[in-house]
Amino acid sequence: MDKHALALAAQYHMQPAHAQNVIELLDGGATIPFIARYRKEMHGNTDDQTLREFSEKLASLRGLDARREEIAKAIQAQDKWTDELARAVESAKTLSELEDIYRPYRPKRKTRASVAREKGLEGLATLIRLQRKGSLSEIAQAYVNPEKGVETPADALSGASDILAEDFSDDAAIRAREKALIRRKGALRSRTAKEGDSVYRQYADFSEPIRLTQSHRVLAINRGEKEEWLKVSIEVDEAEARAEIAAQVLVPGGNYREFLENTIEDAWTRLLFPSLEREIRAELTDRANEQAIRMFAQNLKPLLMQPPLRGRVTLGFDPAYRTGCKLAVVDETGKVLKTGVVYPTPPHNKKEEAARTLSDMIRRYHITAIAIGNGTASKESEIFVSELLRDFPGVGYMMVSEAGASVYSASKLGAEEFPDFDVSLRSAVSIARRLQDPLSELVKIDPKAIGVGQYQHDMPPARLDEALTGVVEDCVNGVGVDVNIASPSLLSYVSGLTRTTAKNIVAYREENGAFLSRKALLKVPKIGPKAFEQCAGFLRVPAAANILDNTGVHPESYDAAEKLLKACGFTLADVKNGKVDGLTARAERLTIPKLSEMTGAGEMTVRDILRELEKPGRDPRDELPPPMLRADIMDMNDLKPGMELTGTVRNVIDFGAFVDIGVHQDGLVHISQLADRFIRHPSEVVRVGDVVKVTVLNVDPKTGRISLTMKKR
Secondary structure, three states: OOOOHHHHHHHOOOOHHHHHHHHHHHHOOOOHHHHHHHOHHHHOOOOHHHHHHHHHHHHHHHHHHHHHHHHHHHHHHOOOOOHHHHHHHHHOOOHHHHHHHHHHHOOOOOOHHHHHHHOOOHHHHHHHHHOOOOOHHHHHHOOOEHHHOEOOHHHHHHHHHHHHHHHHHHOHHHHHHHHHHHHHHOEEEEEEOOOOOOOOHHHOEEEEEHHHOOHHHHHHHHHHHHOOOEEEEEEOOHHHHHHHHHHHHOOOOOOOHHHHHHHHHHHHHHHHHHHHHHHHHHHHHHHHHHHHHHHHHHHHHHHHOOOOOOOOOEEEEEOOOOOOEEEEEEOOOOOEEEEEEEOOOOOOOOHHHHHHHHHHHHHHHOOOEEEEEOOOOHHHHHHHHHHHHHHOOOOEEEEEOOOOHHHHHOOHHHHHHOOOOOHHHHHHHHHHHHHHOHHHHHOOOOHHHHOOOOOHHHOOHHHHHHHHHHHHHHHHHHHOEEOOOOOHHHHOOOOOOOHHHHHHHHHHHHHHOOOOOOHHHHHOOOOOHHHHHHHHHHEEOOOOOOHHHHOOOOHHHHHHHHHHHHHOOOOHHHHHOOOOOOHHHHHHHHOHHHHHHHHOOOHHHHHHHHHHHHOOOOOHHHHOOOOOOEOOOOOHHHOOOOOEEEEEEEEEEOOEEEEEOOOOOOEEEEHHHOOOOOOOOHHHOOOOOOEEEEEEEEEEOOOOEEEEEOOOO
């Protein structure tokens, strides 16, 4: 069994055998979506998010092991390895603990202590630390050496003090106690760094205990410091901090107390505190980053999984002022039918002409949905569209986030998809398609640019990319992908596929026509048996002769699926014709354990197969409430305290949720107003895309702020 299996099993509430199975699957190259969906019996139906955390923790533990070995070899090379060090290195639980153990042995640049050691003063430092009887001047006299620059006993003592100060600062036990003190009693402090008003005004004179500091405050303060609006520090009781060192250094009744106390003060002020301040602030930042990344990922998933607006010809409306509003009509499949430009907004104000153009488009192409981008000039555009729709009952509009649309439009991918369109027209197409199928369109954009996080540009790029890519993969594979219409961007997120194999699939179907079966994927260059195993279950072939090719049933389970159908009195033809009513009920009467034994598939797999056979080509997004289209608009000035409204959650952050209530400016439901009970985080109550009932608390047109509550009144 892997050395980490037991610890991981305990942390993630798994059986040890299941943890071991997951480790073996990961080491064998299986992807998280594949493990989560098709190896449930091996891990006890653990969800994909937990499996991702498991995988990350395993990588972290193995990284710690690698660093443990590096440190052991480095100390052994210095001939300073002892049994005590071996135990300490082996028992270290974190990288920080390991580095503190290694600190005294790490090669250093030239320091005051290293200069003193070169002068032969280490022996004197050792004698002083023993705190035996004898005067300092007498024991220091033996170390006077003018040839090495030690002219007097005072010079010798000064050098010995430098050595001891560095030793105290490098001592792992002392560092551990001081870090614990700072975490327990220290405070994060920020002060204004220059004259003038800024968004960081609330942190101009701010102090909060480190143990209570929330992640979004840490990130805000860090950004304020980076932009030179704030000076930031850690504060802790220095007398108590020095007392912690003294408790480790001073011997009761020992000699040289005053000298050692001065050395302790120097060690704390010059070496230890600056080092620990950097370390604790890095610790706070890392924790805040992880919280922000976790929040971003939580927001991204429901955004990607918003239900598509199926069967509607949609107009994409990309607002602008001087350059005009770009239009793109796309049919039910996302194919572009018509593009254009109108000028209903300032400075042109050609509203009548724009109204004629839009009215003609609505009638000619039977448009029933309009997606309006929420960027520049969106308020004027929304007013214009809502007034126009008074003459078109049955046509609705929805404000759509433009976040990332310009990134896609100017990208190589956008140019390849629409080589004859300029950048702004590509944005209009993207806006329309975002309403029709958010997942298929948003996968074309760097997840960081989608705009549902906070401080995402301050996050470690690699860690953020890893987390968000995992979310996109889970969403894409959870929905399934039609292999005959999917873009390379969408295919690249399918389990087992890469950007190269995704492009190869598209190139193959363009050259050879539509795929008629899943097996045909094996003809695509660079898709071998392993890649096929990982990807096949997530790819759909609607036109395949075998209906199972259009389900989430993996090819490895086709035989089990047919046996299951036969046992229940059905055939594949019945599945294809939608005539399998009562399939699950019959299976339950036969009992799942018996069917499992009969088919050779695990019980969880049998249940998954039944669900897929009852609804081939099922899309989990269809089970969610459809997008909420509007036909009119309210002005912020129309809002009054006490008004009850329905809105859509647009973003969830640490201190609340922003809700679109149809007045262009999103309102904020503070965490204290989200529920009648105490909650630790907004994500306990709401998520992006939720349709919620809210009550207006306060409206400030000058600042554009709307305060809302979800509490029952």
